[in-house]
Amino acid sequence: MGSAPTVTGECVQAPLQCLTPAGELAAPLPPGLDANRLVEIYRWMVRLRAFDSRALRLQRQGRLGTYAPYSGQEACQVCSVLPLQRTDWICPTYRDHGAMMVHGVPMANILRYWRGDEWGSHLPGVYTLPISIPIATQCLHAVGLAWAARLRGTGQVAVAYFGDGATSQGDFHEAMNFAGVFRLPVIFFCQNNLYAISVPLARQTAAPIVTKAAGYGVAALRVDGNDPIAVWAAVSQAAARARAGEGATLIEALTYRYGPHTTADDPTRYRSEDEVRQWQERDPITRLHRYLVHQGLWDAASEEALQEQVKAEVAAAVAEAESLHPAPTDIFDYVYGEAPWYIREQRREVLAEARVGEGGGHG
């Protein structure tokens, strides 16, 4: 059994693993992770897997628009959030709506978003930015939020989510540089799932992602991203460092998405079935399940109850999301705090058209 993972100023290239794919502890449980917490992590991962599977089916049925699945990355989605406080900021990508739900975003909001309804991103009181579609741009927002937190003395931490492809973008490097220079309480959480749509890691970088931190004076840690305990330990330590004024941390979590980049691409064109199968053997949910069962913390009855509960929860969220529709005038009402004359005019045009449409309907 090795030692607990430690975030250091040096680049650690061997991924830290606390829980083996067989469900055995490879390191002592980090402080703060007790049986209740482990069960909570497990419940969240199962809930997120169920959501993702349902969302994919909804997309195939034409009930969701293009959707970005995260199945396989649940350890990252759950354990990057649970060690945080509710008032810490997360800055997600389009693959991190799992993390958003763990941070407090209702499932129905996530479904509304992917149904093409901007009310899905109306999240007052939840400390998350809306998902970022442009790549790596949100890394700078996290830095700015961390900066504001320090200037205002709120003690908040900000987490930037991104993938391996984002490390090719300038904004990733500018964000790391600002965070290093100003020693800001930010966590750069890279889910390295080996592909940016179809382009493999080798075409994004010639050096391991974790090594990039050294050039910016940012601490770094590489973890097994399919190991919920390792991710939890890494993020909780990075958050503690940030709150203690020790600056930013880059976490490179090695993981894999089972599905396509989005429902618009076909991963069989760029990945082998064998590769997917190998990663499925390291599945984060199976792994924690084995451990919990072995510890006597989980059994078939509790699994059945959880599956039923989650199924009902997702079904209720789908029903809610499908019952809600934005008003046509919504496109005009949030562009500016006070709509300029031209938007007011165009809004009137749309209202007039709607009235004509209704009039026609009544003959």
Added chain:
Amino acid sequence: MAKLTLVEAVRDGLAAEMRQDPRVIVLGEDVGVNGGVFRATDGLLAEFGPDRVIDTPLAESGIIGTAIGLAIGGMRPVAEIQFMDFIAPGHDQLVSHAARMRNRTRGALTVPLVIRTPSGGGIRPPEHHSDSTEAVYCHYPGIKVVIPSNPYDAKGLLIAAIRDDDPVLFMEPKRIYRAQRQEVPAEAYTVPLGKARVAREGNDCTLVSWGAMVDVCLEAAEQAEREHRWQAEVLDLRTLNPMDIDAVIASAEKTGRVAVVHEAPRQCGLGAEIAALIQERVFLYLQAPVVRVTGYDVPFPLASLEDVYLPNVRRVMAGIQKVMQF
């Protein structure tokens, strides 16, 4: 009241608003110790300290992107982009995020950010220091675009921009940074965004303009009166988005003859927008087609040919003649 130049009024506006709102911070390249390359932030570091006047790494996307986070996080950042031409690397942050955040979140998150940037030509600078790309940013929904033409407006518009809850691109016509001194009140006051100013009254034709071109228009208007007894009205838009449509239409209706004067390139410029708005709304009042007097559709030239590019009094006079003698 102190008599200030435009750039001093900018500095005065920043200081006045920083004194009364601790959320206001200034960030950018060289804004601290050096006081900005044009001295627009001179003395602010000494008064407000390094937590509020921040020399950043040289990275425009970094400056605008972190300022977005700062703004969402409860600050009122005023980011300086040293020259408008250098905004290109930060364009993605400005248009993909600052401009859209309110709309994307249905008002849950706003970005009360001001980006100050010296704009336009006329000071014989090196390459990549003279652009005036206001039309680009007026085309993106969610950003306001403001440009003062005198010291009093510069201070009042800047404070209004800082207090505005939406992102504002604040263009400073560097050619007239020190062109005139004007009495500017010491306290923090505002000049409302979205309201034009009649810089000169007249009944015969209208010159619609902004920034450094307002002075050129005023001079041309004097010459038109001297030489032809034509009374040209000069309208200073002050805010380019949202434009003061009522002021433009009222003046076009009154004179029936309009020339739009801007130093940015002509194609898809704001002159085209203003001409279209006028013909859509007051076509029957027009005595002549709306004329555009603008920079040419070429990259801004180096110093030796700068004067060929920039509209001057002679070119504005030709525009006036065109609308008067149609």
